[in-house]
Amino acid sequence: MTNSMDRRSFLKKSAACAGLMLAVSLSGFPPILAAEKRTDTGNNQWIPNAWLRMTPDGVVTVLINKSELGQGTWTGLAMLVADQLDMDWKDVRVEASPVRDEYKDPIFGMQLTGGSTGIRNMYDTMSKAGAAAREMLISAAASEWKVPIGECLAQKGNVTHQKTGKTLSYRQLCSQAAKVPVPQNPPLKPRDQFQFIGKNMPRLDMFDKVNGKPVFGVDVFVPGMLYSSIERPPAYGAKLVSFDKAAAEKVPGVQKVFTVPEGVAVVATNIESAWKGRKALNAKWDLGSMPDLNDTSLQRIFMDHMRKKGLVTKNVGDVEQAFKKASQRMMSVYSAPYVAHAAFEPQNCTADVRPDSCEIWCPTQAQTSALNVAMKETGLPADKITIHTTMLGGGFGGKVEVKVVEEAVMISRTVGKPVKHIWSRKEDFNNDCFRPGSLHMIEGGLDDKGVPVLWRHKVVVSPIMERLLPAMVKGGIDPTAVDGIANMDYSMPNLYVEYVKLDLPIPVGFWRSVGNSSNTFVVESFIDEMAHGAGKDPLEFRLNMLKENPRAAGVLKKVADAGGWSNPAPKDIGRGIAVRFSYGSYVAQMAEVSVDKKTGVIKVHRMVSAIDPGQVVNPDSVLAQIEGATIMAISVALKERVSFKNGGVATSSFSDYPILTMSEIPRIEGHIITNNEKIGGVGEPCVPPVAPAIANAVFAATGLRLRSLPMTADKVRSAFKAKA
Amino acid sequence: MMIELLVNGKKHQVDVDPDSNLLWVIREHLKLVGTKYGCGEGACGSCTVHLDGEPTRSCQLTVKDAQGKAITTIEGIPEDHPVKEAWIAEQTSQCGYCQPGQIMQAVALLARNPKPSDQQIVDSMDGLLCRCGTYPRIIKAIRKAAGKGGSR
Numbered sequence: 117m118t119n120s121m122d123r124r125s126f127l128k129k130s131a132a133c134a135g136l137m138l139a140v141s142l143s144g145f146p147p148i149l150a151a152e153k154r155t156d157t158g159n160n161q162w163i164p165n166a167w168l169r170m171t172p173d174g175v176v177t178v179l180i181n182k183s184e185l186g187q188g189t190w191t192g193l194a195m196l197v198a199d200q201l202d203m204d205w206k207d208v209r210v211e212a213s214p215v216r217d218e219y220k221d222p223i224f225g226m227q228l229t230g231g232s233t234g235i236r237n238m239y240d241t242m243s244k245a246g247a248a249a250r251e252m253l254i255s256a257a258a259s260e261w262k263v264p265i266g267e268c269l270a271q272k273g274n275v276t277h278q279k280t281g282k283t284l285s286y287r288q289l290c291s292q293a294a295k296v297p298v299p300q301n302p303p304l305k306p307r308d309q310f311q312f313i314g315k316n317m318p319r320l321d322m323f324d325k326v327n328g329k330p331v332f333g334v335d336v337f338v339p340g341m342l343y344s345s346i347e348r349p350p351a352y353g354a355k356l357v358s359f360d361k362a363a364a365e366k367v368p369g370v371q372k373v374f375t376v377p378e379g380v381a382v383v384a385t386n387i388e389s390a391w392k393g394r395k396a397l398n399a400k401w402d403l404g405s406m407p408d409l410n411d412t413s414l415q416r417i418f419m420d421h422m423r424k425k426g427l428v429t430k431n432v433g434d435v436e437q438a439f440k441k442a443s444q445r446m447m448s449v450y451s452a453p454y455v456a457h458a459a460f461e462p463q464n465c466t467a468d469v470r471p472d473s474c475e476i477w478c479p480t481q482a483q484t485s486a487l488n489v490a491m492k493e494t495g496l497p498a499d500k501i502t503i504h505t506t507m508l509g510g511g512f513g514g515k516v517e518v519k520v521v522e523e524a525v526m527i528s529r530t531v532g533k534p535v536k537h538i539w540s541r542k543e544d545f546n547n548d549c550f551r552p553g554s555l556h557m558i559e560g561g562l563d564d565k566g567v568p569v570l571w572r573h574k575v576v577v578s579p580i581m582e583r584l585l586p587a588m589v590k591g592g593i594d595p596t597a598v599d600g601i602a603n604m605d606y607s608m609p610n611l612y613v614e615y616v617k618l619d620l621p622i623p624v625g626f627w628r629s630v631g632n633s634s635n636t637f638v639v640e641s642f643i644d645e646m647a648h649g650a651g652k653d654p655l656e657f658r659l660n661m662l663k664e665n666p667r668a669a670g671v672l673k674k675v676a677d678a679g680g681w682s683n684p685a686p687k688d689i690g691r692g693i694a695v696r697f698s699y700g701s702y703v704a705q706m707a708e709v710s711v712d713k714k715t716g717v718i719k720v721h722r723m724v725s726a727i728d729p730g731q732v733v734n735p736d737s738v739l740a741q742i743e744g745a746t747i748m749a750i751s752v753a754l755k756e757r758v759s760f761k762n763g764g765v766a767t768s769s770f771s772d773y774p775i776l777t778m779s780e781i782p783r784i785e786g787h788i789i790t791n792n793e794k795i796g797g798v799g800e801p802c803v804p805p806v807a808p809a810i811a812n813a814v815f816a817a818t819g820l821r822l823r824s825l826p827m828t829a830d831k832v833r834s835a836f837k838a839k840a
Numbered sequence: 841m842m843i844e845l846l847v848n849g850k851k852h853q854v855d856v857d858p859d860s861n862l863l864w865v866i867r868e869h870l871k872l873v874g875t876k877y878g879c880g881e882g883a884c885g886s887c888t889v890h891l892d893g894e895p896t897r898s899c900q901l902t903v904k905d906a907q908g909k910a911i912t913t914i915e916g917i918p919e920d921h922p923v924k925e926a927w928i929a930e931q932t933s934q935c936g937y938c939q940p941g942q943i944m945q946a947v948a949l950l951a952r953n954p955k956p957s958d959q960q961i962v963d964s965m966d967g968l969l970c971r972c973g974t975y976p977r978i979i980k981a982i983r984k985a986a987g988k989g990g991s992r
Contacts, residue, residue: 186935186972318931325936326927326943328874328914335873343868368857386856388864460878460886460937460971509876509937510971541879736931740977744934747973770883770969778975779966 162290164252165298166218167245168197174273174287176203178242179213181220181227182234183481184321185459185511186744187799188737189234191319193242195312195733196235200246200305202270203286205312210320215483215503226484230516230626232699232797235733239795247302249293256292257284314790316736321507330507333479334538336466341534342371344527345390347380347397348543351763352621353405356380364393372531373397381527387538404763405621411759411766418451418555418618421576426616429593430602433610438570442561446649448642450558450823452634453757455551455627456773461509462544463517465524468534469494474501474525475534479508482516489522494529512748513626516584517549542768549625550758552578552618556638566650568643568661570610573601575635578618580625592617599631600804604639605668605697606661622760628748629800632698633807637753637825640694640808645821654812655681655693667793668695671704671726674787679706679724689721690817694805700796701729705746707809708782711818716832718814720750720782725802727786730793741798742786749806751776755826843903847872848916858904863887865903866913874914874940878969885968888941889913895948914940923947926985934972942968946982955986 163169170176178197184190190210198208213219220227223237250270257275258265261282269276276283307313324330347359359380364373369389373382382393439445465478467490474494480486483503490501508515524537539547554577561570579594588595593615602613627633647657655676662669672695676682685691688710695704708722725742732738755774759766767773811822820835845852847870854869863880866872866889875898878886882897889898890912898906917924923946933939942965949956949964956964961982970978 186933188934318928319933321936322928322931322933325933325939326924327919328872328940330936331873332876332937334867334877337871386860386864386868388861458971460876460884460935460969462877508935510935512971538877541881740931740934740974743976744973747975748971751973769881770879771881775969775971776973777966777969778978779962781973781975784976 162294164249164293165245166213167242168201168249170286170290172287172290174285175207175209176201177209177211179219180210181213182238183212183229183479183505183508183511183515185229185481185508185515187234187741188319188734189229190321191317192235192733192737193238194320195317196239196242197246199310199312200243201250202272202311204273205317207273208320212505215487215505220484227482228484228516229481229511230513232701232799232801234799236700236795236797243304244302247304248299251299251302252293252296253286253289255296256289260284260289260292313733314735317734319737332461332509333464333466333477333506334461334509334536336477336506336536338466338468338477338534338536341466341468341536342383342385342531343387343390344381344383344524344535344537345387345394345540346376346378346523347382347394347399348378348547349401349404349764351401351404351407352409354401354403354763357400357402359397359399361397363396363398367393367396374530376523376526381530383527383531383535387536391540407763409621409763410761414553414760417620418553418576421616421618422555422557422574424616426574426614427592428612429598429615430611430613432608432612433570435570435572435610435612438610439559439561439572442569443564444562444566444649445559446561446645447557447559448645448823450556450638450641452554452637452825454553454622454624455752455756456545456548456758456767457510457512457514457627458545458770458773458775459508459510459512459514462539462541463515463520463547464536464538465521466534466536467521467524467528469525469529472496472500475504476502476521476525477504477506478521478524479506479511480515480518480521481508481511481513482518485516485518486521489518490525493522493525512628513630514548516626519547541770545758545767545769545773546765549623551627551630551633552580552624554634558638558642560642560646562646562650566652568608568646571608572612574614574616575601576616576618578620578622578624580630583623584625596631598635600635600639600696600698605665605695606643606658607664608661628745629698629803632696632800632804633749633752634825636694636696636804637807637811640696640805641811641821641823644692644808644812644815648815658693658695667702667728668697670789671695671702671728674726674789675704675706675724678726678785678787679708679722681706685816688817690813690815692809692812692814692816694808694812696801696804698801698804699799700794701727701798701801703727703801703805705802705805705809707806707813709810709813709817711814711820711832713836716829716836718754718810718827718829718832720754720810722783722785723750723806723809724785725787726789727798727802728789728791729796729798729801730791731795732788732790735788738788738798739786742802743784745800745802746784746806747776747781749803750780750782750810753807753810753825753827755828757826843907845870845903845906845911846909847911848913854903856903859902861899862901862903862906863898866898866911872913872915876937876940878938878941883969884938885945886938886941888944888968890944890948893948893951895945912944914944917943917947921947922985923950923981926981929984930977930981932974932977932981934974938968938970939974942970942978946978946985949982950986956982958983
């Protein structure tokens with residue numbers, strides 16, 4: 117009874133207080149908390165700033181501008197707010213923020229989840245948002261008790277006056293806090309007072325995820341919505357020659373059939389009818405822009421480009437002279453294939469375009485890009501477009517692409533009704549913007565003591581940034597082409613890196629760790645070749661080249677110690693090691709593998725991983741990323757390769773693009789090193805050193821040097837034959 | 841045409857073509873969206889439901905096939921089921937998209953074999969793919985659920 121009385125009077129009070137909102141200005145970094153008038157929130161909530169709101173039950177909802185695609189960013193970012201706000205964890209909730217200017221990433225200047233930046237780019241903003249709210253609550257309590265602010269302390273959802281022991285809960289203080297001026301520079305709690313950061317906190321999305329409750333993009337329902345699908349060209353650049361519109365319209369459930377720039381859109385009352393309608397179209401296409409594109413021709417194209425002159429992206433010392441002087445010279449050719457994202461939730465988007473408004477629900481990593489294509493497609497200004505970020509069923513960089521949003525908006529605008537637009541698995545494979553394939557030629561040299569003195573590297577690869585972030589391309593050099601090569605972690609007195617740009621109709625994009633993933637395979641494999649050429653232990657050889665790079669050396673030593681590198685490997689097991697700094701974090705991987713000489717199958721038994729991201733918010737989430745990234749990277753190292761034929765993509769499903777299964781995973785041991793360095797990313801950096809650690813382990817086990825990904829059983833068998 | 845489906849103990853009348861795919865009817869007509877479309881060809885397991893207790897890829901069935909059988913989806917497994925609780929305890933899910941299918945397979949495994957060996961766990965789960973790489977935690981969660989009487 118008392119409770120309900122309290123609640124009623126509180127509701128009255130807090131209704132009066134609703135109306136304050138802060139936005140975090142983007143004009144500088146660290147962010148400035150600026151007051152912004154808001155007419156009425158209408159829901160008895162206190163909204164101390166753009167990043168959180170408190171309801172009368174004391175529950176704080178943190179608004180997250182980063183997409184949750186499995187990496188745990190929602191929980192991590194909420195921990196930053198909750199820690200500074202001195203909350204009780206049970207009162208913390210999260211939801212996707214709206215898509216608006218105040219939610220742009222302060223470093224990127226756009227709303228985007230990529231580059232393993234979720235926590236590190238938002239760390240200051242979220243901490244300040246929590247601290248500002250805490251200071252306002254303390255200030256409200258101090259004036260209620262008429263005591264100095266300095267005598268009051270916020271703790272687990274309450275403010276306490278330390279001298280008298282008087283306590284008021286946040287919910288009791290909410291209405292008064294709303295009247296307090298917004299502190300522009302709230303003090304941040306020091307690290308030794310953190311109650312959540314650095315501890316394993318349970319993920320806020322876990323309960324829903326085991327109960328089938330989160331709303332992914334495909335789970336959106338809008339009243340009166342239809343379903344749509346586009347019949348697309350089977351080859352890159354192919355133009356529509358003919359199609360049977362009437363036949364498609366006869367399919368039960370099909371509502372509308374019309375041409376769109378790429379092909380023919382079929383809109384129906386359910387997705388199966390839309391797909392049947394597409395089949396009934398019996399669409400005919402011309403041969404496209406490159407009809408002879410296939411796996412064999414692609415190899416030839418790469419080799420032809422290797423003979424071309426490229427752009428010099430790095431030229432340190434004098435490679436020519438060093439090459440002449442070297443007492444031992446070596447040369448190798450490496451290659452990596454095109455690889456698909458294959459996120460389990462295929463690309464999809466639901467759009468409701470009206471004459472004067474547009475509402476979009478999509479599982480996107482790139483909200484600002486989604487907004488831009490919607491503005492372009494509808495002609496509406498940004499304030500007439502509402503974008504809801506749903507939960508994402510995986511992304512891995514693939515969901516920065518917004519083609520599916522453009523299509524959904526275009527189709528909804530044309531039919532004048534909301535549409536749920538879902539790519540089939542085949543469409544998702546056929547229209548993916550892949551990790552680019554690449555071909556590498558490397559020459560290296562050692563002096564008479566076996567110390568590496570030169571590295572000459574030529575890479576043939578297609579650019580990514582030219583399409584996605586053209587401002588990043590300087591002097592024609594796409595940084596992703598040479599990431600991990602030109603900026604390798606080792607000291608190399610003479611280094612020459614050349615990039616030959618490959619223009620092909622195959623679209624390429626950001627794939628978990630981008631250029632680092634294939635380039636690190638190449639660099640860390642060739643380093644291993646040099647170590648063996650010098651007759652040195654691969655770990656010692658690396659450490660000698662990392663005297664200027666103690667954190668890279670640190671993660672290597674960690675996996676070597678934890679993995680027992682100095683002890684003899686178990687029978688028939690080979691050990692390999694590799695390291696890479698990317699996205700602000702250092703990662704080393706040690707692999708233990710065996711190779712079946714008859715079948716050629718490589719079995720990875722054990723991976724020992726160490727990451728040094730400087731600081732850690734949620735250690736268990738970091739461990740989950742070590743496990744997940746390592747497994748995905750093993751999958752790519754051993755199995756994955758997109759295939760092309762007749763000018764288009766041949767790969768169409770998991771049956772012709774197998775990924776790693778449960779029976780193929782090794783034991784994974786993850787280690788986290790923390791220190792006082794700047795916080796780094798964790799979603800991507802564990803990927804790059806996995807493939808070379810495995811390749812180096814295969815060499816240790818068999819003497820076979822595998823220089824072409826994926827390391828499939830047939831390649832191993834041919835290598836054994838060639839060796840014999 | 842009206843088709844009667846028995847889902848999570850409730851009878852539903854749905855007006856669909858009898859050859860409609862069970863997965864899409866469960867998702868888009870009954871709005872039980874925990875069951876997911878992953879590949880449409882039975883190769884990934886994200887659409888796994890129980891048909892009379894047997895784990896089944898719903899994308900490979902028509903509603904006609906499922907008529908008269910007891911269909912259970914992720915929404916029909918109690919929130920306090922040992923498998924779901926173990927999944928939370930091990931912080932298993934990452935993106936979460938394939939997880940309902942994984943959980944349905946695990947629930948069926950433990951119903952049949954309350955104390956599976958690690959090899960039996962892997963044998964039963966191997967056809968269910970996860971792109972995030974949650975396999976190690978899935979194994980731990982199933983072991984944990986088995987220890988707590990996961991057969992319930």
